[in-house]
Amino acid sequence: MSETRSGPALLGWLLACAVLLAVLGVLSLCVGARPVPLGEVVQAFTGYDGTDDHVVVRDVRLPRTLLALAVGAALAVAGALVQTLTRNPLAEPGILGVTAGASFAIVVAVATWGADSQVAMLLAAFVGSAVATVLVYAVGGSSPLRLVLAGVALSAVLAGVTLGIRLTMPDVFDSYRFWSVGSLAGREQTALGLPLAAIGVGVVGALLLVRPLGAVALGEHVAHTLGAHVVRTRVLTVVLVTLLAGAATAVAGPIGFVGLIVPHLARRAARGSIGWLVTLCLVLGPALVLFSDIAARVLLPTGEVPVAVVTAFLGGPALIWVVRRYGTVAL
Amino acid sequence: MSVLPAGPTTRREPVVCVLIALATLAVAFVALCQGATWTTPGETLAGLLGRGDQSFVITQWRSPQVAAGVVFGIALGLAGAVFQNLTRNPLGSPDVIGLDAGAWTGALLVVAFAGGTAGQVAGGAVTTATATALVIYLLSLKQGFSGLRLIVIGIAVNAMLTAVSSWIVLRAELEVAIAGTAWSAGSLNGLDWDEVAWPFAVVGVLAAVLAGQSRALHQAALGDAVAVTTGVRLGVHRFVLVVAGVGATATVTAAAGPIVFVALAAPQIGRRLTGSAGVPLLPAALTGALLLVTADLVAQVVTRPVPLPVGVVTTAVGGLYLIWLLVKEVKR
Numbered sequence: 265m266s267e268t269r270s271g272p273a274l275l276g277w278l279l280a281c282a283v284l285l286a287v288l289g290v291l292s293l294c295v296g297a298r299p300v301p302l303g304e305v306v307q308a309f310t311g312y313d314g315t316d317d318h319v320v321v322r323d324v325r326l327p328r329t330l331l332a333l334a335v336g337a338a339l340a341v342a343g344a345l346v347q348t349l350t351r352n353p354l355a356e357p358g359i360l361g362v363t364a365g366a367s368f369a370i371v372v373a374v375a376t377w378g379a380d381s382q383v384a385m386l387l388a389a390f391v392g393s394a395v396a397t398v399l400v401y402a403v404g405g406s407s408p409l410r411l412v413l414a415g416v417a418l419s420a421v422l423a424g425v426t427l428g429i430r431l432t433m434p435d436v437f438d439s440y441r442f443w444s445v446g447s448l449a450g451r452e453q454t455a456l457g458l459p460l461a462a463i464g465v466g467v468v469g470a471l472l473l474v475r476p477l478g479a480v481a482l483g484e485h486v487a488h489t490l491g492a493h494v495v496r497t498r499v500l501t502v503v504l505v506t507l508l509a510g511a512a513t514a515v516a517g518p519i520g521f522v523g524l525i526v527p528h529l530a531r532r533a534a535r536g537s538i539g540w541l542v543t544l545c546l547v548l549g550p551a552l553v554l555f556s557d558i559a560a561r562v563l564l565p566t567g568e569v570p571v572a573v574v575t576a577f578l579g580g581p582a583l584i585w586v587v588r589r590y591g592t593v594a595l
Numbered sequence: 596m597s598v599l600p601a602g603p604t605t606r607r608e609p610v611v612c613v614l615i616a617l618a619t620l621a622v623a624f625v626a627l628c629q630g631a632t633w634t635t636p637g638e639t640l641a642g643l644l645g646r647g648d649q650s651f652v653i654t655q656w657r658s659p660q661v662a663a664g665v666v667f668g669i670a671l672g673l674a675g676a677v678f679q680n681l682t683r684n685p686l687g688s689p690d691v692i693g694l695d696a697g698a699w700t701g702a703l704l705v706v707a708f709a710g711g712t713a714g715q716v717a718g719g720a721v722t723t724a725t726a727t728a729l730v731i732y733l734l735s736l737k738q739g740f741s742g743l744r745l746i747v748i749g750i751a752v753n754a755m756l757t758a759v760s761s762w763i764v765l766r767a768e769l770e771v772a773i774a775g776t777a778w779s780a781g782s783l784n785g786l787d788w789d790e791v792a793w794p795f796a797v798v799g800v801l802a803a804v805l806a807g808q809s810r811a812l813h814q815a816a817l818g819d820a821v822a823v824t825t826g827v828r829l830g831v832h833r834f835v836l837v838v839a840g841v842g843a844t845a846t847v848t849a850a851a852g853p854i855v856f857v858a859l860a861a862p863q864i865g866r867r868l869t870g871s872a873g874v875p876l877l878p879a880a881l882t883g884a885l886l887l888v889t890a891d892l893v894a895q896v897v898t899r900p901v902p903l904p905v906g907v908v909t910t911a912v913g914g915l916y917l918i919w920l921l922v923k924e925v926k927r
Contacts (some may be wrong), residue, residue, distance in 0.1 A: 354747075403921050412747055413686065414921050420856075421914030424907050427780065431907070432898045445761075520754070569765055573758045580755030587747050588737055 274540055277533045281547040288554040292329040293321055296561050300325075331448055331456060332557045332571075333550040335512045336522060338463045340549025341470045342508040343523020344530070344541050348481050349501045352408045353528070353590040357393070357509035358520025359412055359583070364419035364426075365396025366513035367444065371426045375433055382458045382514075389510035396422075397506060408590070446517040446572025448557050459515040466508040470542055473500055478538040519553070519572045521579025526552055528586060552578075608869040608878065615868065615881040619665060619888060626661045626892045627653055631900060659788045664888040664905075666791070667783070667851055670798040670843040672865070672883020673805055675858030677840035679874050680812060681833065684742035685863050685920060689844040690855035690913075692749025696756035697727030698848035699779065703763045713793060713849075720849040724841045727752060781854035781906025783891050794850040801839045801846075802880070808835055809876050816873045854906045856913020857886050863920070 293305045300308075300317045307313075308321040339357060346355045357363050369392025370385050377384070400418055404411030430444065479492035487494050512519070530544035556574040563569045628639045634649050642653035675688040689695055701723025702716045709715055731752055735745035764779065811832045814822040822829055847854065864886070865871075865878030887905070890912065894903040 403918055410743075410921060412750065414918065416750055417914045417917035417921065419914075420910050421918070424910035424914065428898070428903055428907050428911070431901065431903060563762065564766055567765070569762055573761050573765075576754045576758040577762075580751040580758070583751035583754070584734055584748050587744055587751070588734070 274533065274535075274537075278544065278547065281544060281551065285547055285551045285554070288551055288558065289329055289333075292332065292554050292558055293325045295558050296320070296325060327456060328448055328557070329554065330460070331515060332553045334456075334460050334463045335448070335516045335519065336526075336550035336553030337467055337546050338508040338512040338549075339519065339522040340526035340530075340545040340552070341467055341542055342505045342512075344527040344538075344545045345470055345473075345477070345501050345508075346505050346523070347527050348477055348538055348541070349498060349505075350411075351481065352411065353586050354408045354412050354524070354583075356521065356524035357505065358518070358523060358579075360415035361396045361400050361418035361422070362393045362415075362506065362509045363513045363518040363520065364422040365399075366390075366393040366510045367518045368392055368422040368426050369395075370514060371429055371444075375429050382455065385514045386459060386462060386511060389514040390506060393506040393510040393513070394502075397502060443517040445570040446519040446575075447560070447568070447570035448516055448553075449560075449568045449570075456515065459511045462507060462511040466504050466511065467546065469500070469504045470508070471539075473497065473504065474539045474542055477501060481538065517570075517572065519575055521575045521582065522549060522552055524586070525575075525579055525582040528582060608871060608875070611869045612877055612881055615865070615878065615885055619881065619885040622885065622888045622892060623661050623665060626664070626888060626895070627657050629892065629895060630657050655787070659786050659791050660783050660891070661888065662795075663783050663786050663791050663851065664891045665884045666795050666798050667847045667854065668857060668861070668884035668887030669802065669880040670847050670883070671854065671857040671887065672861035672879040672881070673802060673876060674840045674843040674847075675860075675883070676862040676865075676874050676876050676879035677805065677836050677843075678858070679862050680816060681836060681840075682742050682745060684746065685874075686746050686859070686917070687742055688859040688862070689840065690853070690858050691753075691917075692731055692746055693753035693756055694724050694727055694841065694844045695848055695853035695855055695858075696753045696760070698724035698845040699853045700756045700760045700763070701845075702849045703760050707763050707766065713790070717793070717797075717846060717849045720845040721842060724845040724848070727756070728837065728841055779852055780904035781852040781909070782904035783851055784902050784904065786851070791850065794846050797846045798843060801843050804835065805839050805876055808832060808839075812836070812876065813873065852904070852906065854887070854909055856909045856916070857883050857890075860913050860916045861886055863916075 290302070290305070294300050294302060298317070298320055300321055304315075304317045305321050308318040312318055312322065342362075343356050346357065346360070347353060349355075366389040369388040372392075373384060373388035374380065396418060400411065400414045403418075404414035426444070476487075476492040476497040479487040479490040480494055480497045482490075484494055487497075509523075526545050526549045527541065530541055530548055534540040534544055552575070553571065556578065557571045559574050560569045560571045563574070624636070624639070627643070628634050628636055630652065634642070634653065638647055638649050639653055641647040642650040643658075645654070675690075678687050678689050678692070678694075679685055681687070698720040701719035701721075704723070705716050705719035709719075731745060731749050734752075735748045737744075760779065811822070811827045814825045814827045815829065815832060819829060822832075844858070861883035862874045862879035865880075865882035866874050868882070869875065869878045871878065887909070890908040891905045894905045894908045897903060897908075
């Protein structure tokens with residue numbers, strides 16, 4: 265393809281995004297209820313001596329930053345995959361009800377079986393997002409706008425029932441209050457190994473799937489000629505999307521719109537190359553979630569806004585822009 | 596699925612309307628009997644007439660809530676029918692396109708930053724709901740007007756406004772925030788007569804205005820040309836409709852929070868029950884009342900002793916209904 269011609273420009277983009285991500289990463293270690301000067305942050309890693317600042321940086325901010333990186337990468341890559349697979353610019357795990365399905369399944373699992381292990385939560389998230397994906401596509405058919413409506417409707421039903429369950433069992437769900445609105449706050453102390461591993465597997469899988477997915481995106485006949493397994497690629501893509509969106513929801517709660525905004529930002533730079541699209545999403549997704557999470561910490565004088573509130577506020581304009589730009593074609 | 600032109604009133608319509616009204620009264624009476632405890636129908640009747648020791652509970656605690664269910668249901672049903680007629684799309688109802696969220700954000704802004712008497716809250720709600728309607732309409736204009744595009748843009752605006760209002764709630768003092776959270780799901784719990792008096796009056800006026808427009812609505816549904824030739828001044832007619840629809844939505848939202856999906860479902864259910872060709876106002880209003888009173892009764896009973904916000908019930912039921920609408924649309 266045209267990768268050789270646009271290679272240097274793309275590398276430049278990637279580098280710029282990586283620098284942005286690094287800056288945000290450092291900011292994320294410094295900014296918060298207790299501002300830590302940059303020198304102290306560096307000191308916390310080079311010469312740790314257990315002062316309050318050092319504890320905050322290493323035990324609270326570092327895990328939270330890593331979590332934001334992983335969740336951002338997972339949601340953005342899931343969005344890129346599902347948009348490419350369905351050739352639908354409005355497809356996004358949050359809008360399509362996939363994240364709502366995952367969080368609903370987790371709440372049901374906690375309420376009925378008292379599931380509290382991470383394996384159980386991940387499993388529930390996976391099943392929930394898979395069922396939601398199938399349902400929304402069954403209802404929405406092939407029209408992009410109708411898919412959005414189906415996703416929003418399913419999200420509304422699930423959110424209503426989820427809220428009902430939570431209100432009837434306040435004791436059980438006390439510790440899930442922040443999670444239920446989509447937030448990275450208070451997740452620092454949980455073991456992140458398993459969900460991060462799941463996201464890692466999903467991201468690697470997505471990178472491996474880039475070539476066959478690119479072939480499938482060109483149309484079924486072309487894909488056959490190029491020797492790609494159409495059905496296998498489609499099934500694998502859906503599995504990866506549910507894995508990524510499910511794992512992200514299991515750790516951070518339902519965070520919407522990241523999978524919509526990021527691929528659209530990256531698409532123009534990627535110039536039709538799905539490999540570059542996924543790569544750029546891998547950098548830009550974490551950058552967006554980190555940015556939103558930092559904003560979530562400073563927007564309130566007294567505490568924190570759930571990060572999902574920030575992404576929803578940024579996502580609304582993105583959705584309007586996409587609808588105005590692509591919506592007419594698909595009607 | 597576009598709204599079909601309104602035909603002549605079917606013979607079924609008056610009969611069905613009376614039946615829906617009777618059903619609403621029956622459910623409302625059951626709701627009067629069912630509070631935190633069950634009062635027998637006999638005692639409830641006696642209480643309504645001011646006799647018996649349950650009288651205070653029934654006339655001062657339960658009655659305002661049940662009456663709010665009926666009146667706000669009528670208002671939401673009317674608002675839904677108005678906007679579904681204007682957009683000629685069953686999904687173009689105020690709760691889907693973000694007018695509820697707009698009114699809600701305005702009400703919260705007033706409460707959080709301006710103290711907020713009932714009148715100010717209502718003013719804020721009406722202002723932001725109107726602004727929201729205007730913004731959504733302008734954004735959806737591109738190479739002409741598309742109903743579905745307007746709806747998806749409305750969904751986006753809805754998401755942004757919801758984000759803003761949860762930010763306001765989180766900013767507020769803890770007590771305001773807790774009240775705001777229950778309110779933000781849409782709730783009739785704990786309303787008293789003082790709180791519902793002025794919204795009832797506003798809804799009454801708006802309903803009367805809309806009743807005056809119903810013939811014009813009928814003609815307009817047959818097409819712009821027909822409407823103009825039969826003497827409808829379309830510009831004035833549409834302006835009155837928008838003002839009344841936004842007003843009804845904002846009034847209910849200011850008093851009870853954003854109760855979603857009644858405006859979406861009631862006009863469509865009413866239309867199917869009466870077998871009308873268009874989206875007539877009266878069946879929509881009556882069905883709205885029946886839906887909201889029933890949903891509130893369910894919300895009281897499901898999770899006793901702690902009542903749910905009624906919005907949770909209407910969201911779940913209304914969302915299912917929306918999915919069913921979409922399934923039907925795909926099958927065509």
